[in-house]
Amino acid sequence: xxxxxxxxxxxxxxxxxxxxxxxxxxxxxxxxxxxxxxxxxxxxxxxxxxxxxxxxxxxxxxxxxxxxxxxxxxxxxxxxxxxxxxxxxxxxxxxxxxxxxxxxxxxxxxxxxxxxxxxxxxxxxxxxxxxxxxxxxxxxxxxxxxxxxxxxxxxxxxxxxxxxxxxxxxxxxxxxxxxxxxxxxxxxxxxxxxxxxxxxxxxxxxxxxxxxxxxxxxxxxxxxxxxxxxxxxxxxxxxxxxxxxxxxxxxxxxxxxxxxxxxxxxxxxxxxxxxxxxxxxxxx
Amino acid sequence: xxxxxxxxxxxxxxxxxxxxxxxxxxxxxxxxxxxxxxxxxxxxxxxxxxxxxxxxxxxxxxxxxxxxxxxxxxxxxxxxxxxxxxxxxxxxxxxxxxxxxxxxxxxxxxxxxxxxxxxxxxxxxxxxxxxxxxxxxxxxxxxxxxxxxxxxxxxxxxxxxxxxxxxxxxxxxxxxxxxxxxxxxxxxxxxxxxxxxxxxxxxxxxxxxxxxxxxxxxxxxxxxxxxxxxxxxxxxxxxxxxxxxxxxxxxxxxxxxxxxxxxxxxxxxxxxxxxxxxxxxxxxxxxxxxxxxxxxxxxxxxxxxxxxxxxxxxxxxxxxxxxxxxxxxxxxxxxxxxxxxxxxxxxxxxxxxxxxxxxxxxxxxxxxx
Numbered sequence: 001x002x003x004x005x006x007x008x009x010x011x012x013x014x015x016x017x018x019x020x021x022x023x024x025x026x027x028x029x030x031x032x033x034x035x036x037x038x039x040x041x042x043x044x045x046x047x048x049x050x051x052x053x054x055x056x057x058x059x060x061x062x063x064x065x066x067x068x069x070x071x072x073x074x075x076x077x078x079x080x081x082x083x084x085x086x087x088x089x090x091x092x093x094x095x096x097x098x099x100x101x102x103x104x105x106x107x108x109x110x111x112x113x114x115x116x117x118x119x120x121x122x123x124x125x126x127x128x129x130x131x132x133x134x135x136x137x138x139x140x141x142x143x144x145x146x147x148x149x150x151x152x153x154x155x156x157x158x159x160x161x162x163x164x165x166x167x168x169x170x171x172x173x174x175x176x177x178x179x180x181x182x183x184x185x186x187x188x189x190x191x192x193x194x195x196x197x198x199x200x201x202x203x204x205x206x207x208x209x210x211x212x213x214x215x216x217x218x219x220x221x222x223x224x225x226x227x228x229x230x231x232x233x234x235x236x237x238x239x240x241x242x243x244x245x246x247x248x249x250x251x252x253x254x255x256x257x258x259x260x261x262x263x264x265x266x267x268x269x270x271x272x273x274x275x276x277x278x279x280x281x282x283x284x
Numbered sequence: 285x286x287x288x289x290x291x292x293x294x295x296x297x298x299x300x301x302x303x304x305x306x307x308x309x310x311x312x313x314x315x316x317x318x319x320x321x322x323x324x325x326x327x328x329x330x331x332x333x334x335x336x337x338x339x340x341x342x343x344x345x346x347x348x349x350x351x352x353x354x355x356x357x358x359x360x361x362x363x364x365x366x367x368x369x370x371x372x373x374x375x376x377x378x379x380x381x382x383x384x385x386x387x388x389x390x391x392x393x394x395x396x397x398x399x400x401x402x403x404x405x406x407x408x409x410x411x412x413x414x415x416x417x418x419x420x421x422x423x424x425x426x427x428x429x430x431x432x433x434x435x436x437x438x439x440x441x442x443x444x445x446x447x448x449x450x451x452x453x454x455x456x457x458x459x460x461x462x463x464x465x466x467x468x469x470x471x472x473x474x475x476x477x478x479x480x481x482x483x484x485x486x487x488x489x490x491x492x493x494x495x496x497x498x499x500x501x502x503x504x505x506x507x508x509x510x511x512x513x514x515x516x517x518x519x520x521x522x523x524x525x526x527x528x529x530x531x532x533x534x535x536x537x538x539x540x541x542x543x544x545x546x547x548x549x550x551x552x553x554x555x556x557x558x559x560x561x562x563x564x565x566x567x568x569x570x571x572x573x574x575x576x577x578x579x580x581x582x583x584x585x586x587x588x589x590x591x592x593x594x595x596x597x598x599x600x601x602x603x604x605x606x607x608x609x610x611x612x613x614x615x616x617x618x619x620x621x622x623x624x625x626x627x628x629x630x631x632x633x634x635x636x637x638x639x640x641x642x643x644x645x646x647x648x649x650x651x652x653x
Contacts, residue, residue, distance in 0.1 A: 050503050054649070075505040086496030090300040091293070102289035103506040127300075143500065 001151050001182040002026035002049065007058035009044055019044045019206040022058070031173070031183040033197035035190065035271075037281060041206040042186045043083075043155065049184070050080050050153055063151045076106045079149030083156040083186075085136035089129030093120055093139055096128055097146060104147045114142040119168060134161050141169060145176070152176065155186045170196060190271040200271070204279045214271055221277055222269030226252060230259040240267065286506045290514035294488075298518045301491075303484045307476070311526035314472055318465060318534055326464045330381045333401050335392040338408035346406070347385065353378045359385075366391050393419060460617050465534075470612035471587045472530060474605050477523040477548060478555035479580055485519050485559035486576060490569045509644045516556045516640070523552040531616070538618040543625050547611050550629040554604065554636035561639050564646035604632070 007022040019041040026032040034042050047053040049062050051070045060067040065074035087096045097111035115124055118138040123131070128139060137160060144152065157173065158166035173196055177183055187193055193200050194214050201211045212220070224243045229236060239255065242248040243266075255261070269277075276282060298304040336343040351357060359374045364384065374385040386392050392403040396419030405417040418432055462469075492498045501511050527548055531539065562579065566572035586606035589596040590613075600606055611628040614621045 052499060052502055072505045072507060075503055078503070080500075080503040082496065082499060084496055086500050088293070088297060088497055089495060090297045095293075095296065099289060099293045100500070100504065103286055103501075103504040105505055140500075 001028045001030070001063060002032075002184065003059075003061040004045075004049070005059040007045065007048065007055075007060060009041075009048060009053065009056050013056070017206055019048075022203075022206075022208055024201055024208060024211055026182060026184060028182055029177070029180050030198045031177050031185060031196050033193040033200035034184065034186045034203060035188065035193050035200050035275065036203035037188055040203045042188075042203055044206075045203075046153055046155060046184070046186050050078065051075075073105070076104055076147060077149060078151045078153065079144040079147060080153045081141045081144035081155060081157055083159060085133070085140040087128040087136060087139050087143065090127060092125045092127050093131070094124040096139060097143055100143050101146050106147055108146050109148060111146070114145060115139075117145075117172060118142045119165060134165060137161060138165065138169075141172075149181065151182045151184065153184045153186070156189070157185070157187075158189065158192055159187075190275060194271045202275055202279055204281050209279050217271065217274050218268050221274040225267040227263075227265045227267045228252065228255055228261060229263040230255055230261050232259050236262065287510045287514060290506070290510055291517045294514045294518045295521065298488075298522070303487055304522055307480055307484065307522050307526050308529070310476055310480070311529040314476065315530050315533060318468075318530070322465045322468070324463045324465050328380075329377075331384065331401055332381055333384045333386055333392055333395040333403035335386045335389050335403075335405045337389060337405055338414075342408050347374075347376075350376045350378075350383060355379065366394050395419075396421070460619055462613065462616060466616060467591075467613075469531065469534065469616055470609040471590060473527050473548070473612045474551070474583070474587075474608045476530070477527050478551045478605070478608060479583055480526075481519040481523055481552050482555040482559040482562075482579065482583075483576055484522070485515055485556040486563040486572055487569055488515055488518075489560065489563040490566075490572070493567065508648050509640075512560055512640070512644060512647060516553060516560070519556040520549055520552045523548055535616055539615050540618060540620060540622070543622055544612075544615045546629045547608075547615060547625055547632075550632040550636065551604075551608050551611075554632040554639070557636045557640040557643055560643040561646065564643055604635075607631070 003025050005023055007019060008017050009019040010017045022041075022045060024032075034045065036042050044053065048055055049060060049067065051067065051074070055067050063074055063077040065071055065077075087093075088099070091099065093115055094111050097114060101108035101111065112121075112124060115121055118141055120135060120138055120142070123135065128136060131139065141154075141157060144154070154173070158169050161169065170192065173183060173185075177196075183196075185193065185197060197214060199211060199213050200217070202209045210217075225240050226243055227238065227240045229238050231237075241252040241255075243252075336346055338346070347359070351359060354376050355378065359376050361372055362375045362384070363370045364373050364386075365371075366386075371387060371391065373387065376383040376385070386395070386403070389405050392405050395401045396403040400421055402421075403419045405419075407415045407417070409415050414436070416432075416436060420429070489498075492501075498511075502508075524545070527544075528541075531544070532541075558579070559576075562575050563572055565575070582603060583605040586600050586603050586609060589600045589606065590609050607628045611625050614625055
């Protein structure tokens with residue numbers, strides 16, 4: 001669905017590249033996470049792929065359209081949810097969606113249906129300017145689905161939302177993906193990426209450091225550990241055992257046999273820990 | 285369809301914002317001022333303050349001469365405040381001036397010194413002729429002073445005969461003119477229509493940039509020119525509403541309103557395209573203000589030539605507001621000079637289209653800038 005080859009971009013059109021020699025592919029039906037700290041080049045790549053920035057060097061094909069000679073028809077196939085909500089504050093929620101739906105040449109989703117989906121039912125006739133930040137974000141998110149896109153660009157879709165709404169948004173993303181929608185997710189939130197993405201790319205200083213599935217990364221870079229909380233001589237103790245080394249496995253068995261176990265968790269490395277390990281950089 | 289829905293959306297946004305109402309409010313305010321404050325023709329009579337220092341019978345003869353020139357052949361008694369006192373004086377009103385007959389030489393000096401009025405003392409000397417004393421302000425030209433010096437000299441017989449035999453022929457006797465009040469309307473139409481449009485469309489663009497909605501538009505299949513044209517359309521509607529609001533009550537059936545529609549639409553198109561182009565170079569209205577200010581000031585310059593025809597250098601006719609004003613004057617006169625108005629409209633349409641095309645190219649490149 002997306003093919004990027006040797007993509008480089010410099011805002012000042014000089015040798016100081018914000019994005020350097022990027023290569024990746026996103027398969028149809030996949031959720032591809034583009035992960036990195038602020039200023040890593042995530043938005044630059046996304047803006048090039050959505051035509052908001054002109055392609056300078058390299059090649060990019062999005063939904064079978066060559067980004068070098070971008071066609072307006074491409075936008076019938078893609079949806080874009082921005083990190084910063086950008087809706088007409090003087091129009092109501094419904095007017096915002098109704099206007100946007102008329103810009104497309106393909107069948108669009110009923111605006112009331114979308115508003116219900118993102119939990120804005122009953123707010124159809126309220127001006128977006130009166131919305132809270134979270135509500136505006138949900139309206140922006142809803143707008144990106146109006147043309148039932150085949151390829152959906154999501155920029156920090158849950159940032160600034162309260163946990164229950166963020167959970168609803170994640171559910172919508174999963175459902176759409178199950179319906180066959182390809183998703184390009186840009187985020188610095190590793191938990192979201194871990195939960196949603198089939199594959200992730202780590203980008204730092206404009207370069208992709210690694211691309212793989214979260215499971216593979218955990219297997220490759222994470223240590224397989226079990227943390228046990230147990231009672232010994234009327235005292236609560238916590239110990240961590242490797243599930244790989246034989247002596248640790250034996251010691252774990254002994255604890256299980258001889259003591260009362262309070263809690264026991266497998267403790268695998270988080271995506272964030274792997275990111276730091278691989279790139280040597282934090283995510284903020 | 286996309287263009288129409290964009291246009292409807294822009295109209296909704298405009299009607300919910302304050303720029304639209306500023307334009308309409310200004311039109312209503314201008315109409316109110318024109319209807320209730322501005323006279324049809326401005327007062328161009330001069331005031332003269334005279335003291336007649338002569339015997340009563342001589343002054344009566346002098347006043348009879350003045351009275352013959354008055355509009356109604358009468359003098360009226362009016363009160364003037366002189367040295368903090370109310371004084372009764374006689375007022376003679378002629379076609380070109382109002383003559384106040386004062387009661388003393390001191391009053392004449394007072395009017396000149398304290399009220400900066402033209403005053404004079406006309407005294408009869410021992411030989412029975414008149415002596416004239418003028419109190420001037422100091423800024424009068426030499427030509428004016430010379431004129432006063434020869435004003436009371438009896439004309440030479442030959443000169444009088446020569447003047448009487450002069451033949452004066454008017455080259456055109458059917459010249460239509462607007463009243464003083466109506467003469468201001470073309471500038472009002474240009475400033476309240478085209479120039480406000482230039483500024484307001486830039487403000488609309490910067491509002492969209494600030495809200496980020498321009499990015500959302502950029503990732504839709506709708507072309508940029510439709511986004512821009514829908515904004516131009518709103519400015520055209522605003523210009524038409526505010527212009528007709530002022531012109532119809534004042535001019536009634538005299539102008540050719542269809543011709544006016546053509547000129548309003550084309551000038552609004554030209555000015556708003558220019559506003560779009562200027563806005564394309566800046567990120568916010570504060571940055572663009574300098575450029576907008578310079579263009580607006582430049583557009584105001586031709587109004588000087590419009591009101592002072594003796595100062596009308598050739599280069600001024602190249603400033604767009606000049607042909608706009610001339611076009612509106614022609615329409616308001618109702619003289620059916622449609623070839624001129626259509627030519628001007630055509631030029632604005634062509635130049636406006638070129639600027640719009642350039643703006644479209646700029647916005648396609650820098651839509652999210």
